[in-house]
Amino acid sequence: MPDVGSGRPESDRGRSCTVRSDFRSPSRPTVSAAAAPHYDVILIGAGPAGAACALALRHSGLRVALVDKARFxxxxxxxxxxxxPALKALRRLSEDFYQELRARTPRADTQISRLVAPDGGQARVQWQLPTFSSPRLHFDHHLLNLxxxxxxxxxxxxxxxxxxxxxxxxxxVVPADGSTPLTAALIIGCDGANSVVARKxxxxxxxxxxxxxxxxAYYRGIAGTDEHRTEFFFLKEYLAGYLWIFPVGDGTCNVGFGMVSDQIAAAQVNLKDTMLALLAQHPELAPRxxxxxxxxxxxxxxxxLGGTPRPLTGPxxxxxxxxxxxxxxLQGHGIDTAMQSGILAAAQVERCFRAQNFSAEYLRHYEQQVQAQIGRRLARSYRLMRFLADKPWVVNVGCRLARQPLIKKWLLKLVG
Ligand SMILES: Cc1cc2nc3c(=O)[nH]c(=O)nc-3n(C[C@H](O)[C@H](O)[C@H](O)COP(=O)(O)OP(=O)(O)OC[C@H]3O[C@@H](n4cnc5c(N)ncnc54)[C@H](O)[C@@H]3O)c2cc1C
Structure with missing residues (x-):
């Protein structure tokens, strides 16, 4: 049986949420004692997208369920x-959410990123927005606690x-354990890279x-790390991918390596073996x-990856x-866009209930919002990633030029 973790007693389920009459679906089925409850909205997946959407719906008066296959x-x-931008999005919802999350989440605040070019040249980037690294084990748990x-x-x-x-x-929504399906006026697929909602x-x-x-993998005891500095290593053979070292607090670092899948397939790269080989042989990494x-x-x-418009909605x-x-x-981050799209989805949900319109045409407004606020930027980032993929010399020159403050500013604007 699933765990109900709303923080409210079981007997309160479905009662304490006041549904604004103008939002309520007139065709709402009656809930019998034996049937699973009917919700206005079911969010599938309680990662950053689902949690941000639930937070953004807090004043909607709608009956919202957030389901996840995992236990947090x-x-x-x-x-x-x-x-x-992920923290900025949370802050826009409520400064208190941001402060509460910061106070409770184990983390390493990031001030600087160090970029290492294929030829060993370096650039340093000072971040304008407050940002940190925190194991998702903790970050997602505290986000869900909000x-x-x-x-x-x-x-x-x-x-x-x-x-x-x-x-x-x-x-x-049909659960895997064979129990009674849940129903809702709307469902939102926040269930990650292998989304059941998208697949179905x-x-x-x-x-x-x-x-x-x-x-x-997580490592401890890497020489030369600075808790407030993330590091990116660009490697001639593996562009536009990179190897990263991100301190996450407590002397621990998240170390990883990623590449675009068509290049992995073309060059038959084994990511695990390549990462271990780089850590053992790269002239800077090996001694560290x-x-x-x-x-x-x-x-x-x-x-x-984003970068190409695709349908995101249907009836x-x-x-x-x-x-x-x-x-x-280009950079491989998605926590920010997950939260931003979750918040845009919440606005669309409220629009749907106001108009009592859940049609594919009406929901397309959300798709347009995502394209305008996120998609266009990702398309630029995609083109840049492809441009750099076979030009290590551009990355070398870019890192060298980035030592000039004005050029650095322009380059940062370019990569977003
Ligand atoms: C190796 C790697 C490194 C990355 N590094 C970064 C980084 O440093 N910074 C960054 O911003 N992004 C990074 N990303 C991307 C980032 O992890 C995702 O973009 C982000 O987690 C998306 O959030 P989400 O809420 O959409 O999905 P998720 O965080 O994946 O959450 C989806 C949730 O849905 C649940 N779920 C899945 N299937 C079902 C189901 N069938 N039924 C019920 N629940 C289900 C899951 O349990 C999960 O809790 C990285 C990704 C990878 C793979």
Whole structure:
């Protein structure tokens, strides 16, 4: 049975949330004692996209369920660098959310990034927005705790979704454990890179040109690290991918390596072996890792890249975050776009309930918003990533030129 983690007593479920009458669906089915509850909105996936969407819906008066196959705290394979725009998006929802998250989340505040070019040249970037790195085990847990504390969302953990379908008057979420399906007026797929919602409702073949794969492990005792500095190593043979070292606090670093999937396939790269070889042989990395301790196995995961417009909606559903393929193709971050799209989705949900319109046409407004506010930037980033992929000399020159403050400013604008 799924765990209900709303923070409210079981007997309160479905009662304490006041639904504004102007938002309520007139065709809402009656809930019998034996049936699973009907919600206004079901968010599938409680990562950054789902949590941000639930937070943004806190004043909507809608009955919202947030389901996740995992029980939190749960690990998520990631570089753990929380981009400044992710924190800015949270701050826009509420300064208190941001302060609470910062106060509770174990982290390493990032002030500087060090970029190492294929020829060994270096550039330093000072970040304008506050940003930090924190293991997703902690970050996602504390983000979800904001949902528990500040919203009436019903959180169902250990709730794996096996299937979803939609009809003209409702959407159905089918759990993997065979228990009674849940129904809702709208469902939002926030279920990550292998999204069931995307696979079932908007199936499309994997396009390796818009997909990246990456591996990571935690290390301790790497020489020459600075808790407030993240490091990126660009390597001639593996552009436009990179190897990263991101301190996450407590002397621990997240170390990883990723590349675009079509290049991995073309060059038959084994990411794990390549990462280990780089740590053992790279002229700078080898001495720094000589006395380091690997704390966890090297594990990998996929990154669905943005950069090409794709459908994100259909009748009674929409997609956010990795489920919508919104990862920055050049830098590989997606926590920010996951949260931004979750917040845009919440605005669309309220619009739908106000107009009592859940049609594919009406939901397309969300797609346009994502394209305008996120998609165009990701398309630029994709073109730049492709441009750099076979030009290590441009990265070498770029790192050298970035020592000039004005050029650095321009380059930073270019890469976003
Ligand atoms: C190796 C690697 C390194 C990365 N490094 C960074 C980085 O440093 N910074 C950055 O910003 N981004 C990074 N990313 C990308 C980032 O991890 C994602 O963009 C981000 O997690 C997207 O958030 P999300 O909420 O869309 O999905 P997720 O964080 O993946 O959350 C999806 C949730 O859905 C749940 N779920 C999945 N399937 C089901 C189901 N069937 N039923 C119920 N629940 C389900 C999962 O348990 C999960 O909790 C990296 C990715 C990888 C793979």
């Amino acid at each position: 705290p749960r690990d998520k394979v990631c570089g753990d660098a929380i981009p400044g 949902v528990r504390r500040h919203t009436a969302t019903h959180i169902l953990e250990n709730y794996a979704v096996r299937d979803v379908h939609t009809t003209t008057d409702h959407a159905t 409702l908007l199936p499309r073949p994997l396009d390796r040109r818009y997909h990246c794969a990456a591996v990571r 890792f000589a006395g380091a301790e690997q704390l966890t196995p090297i594990v990998g995961f996929g990154l669905p 009674r559903f929409l997609l956010c975050g990795d489920a919508a393929a919104l990862i920055d193709p």
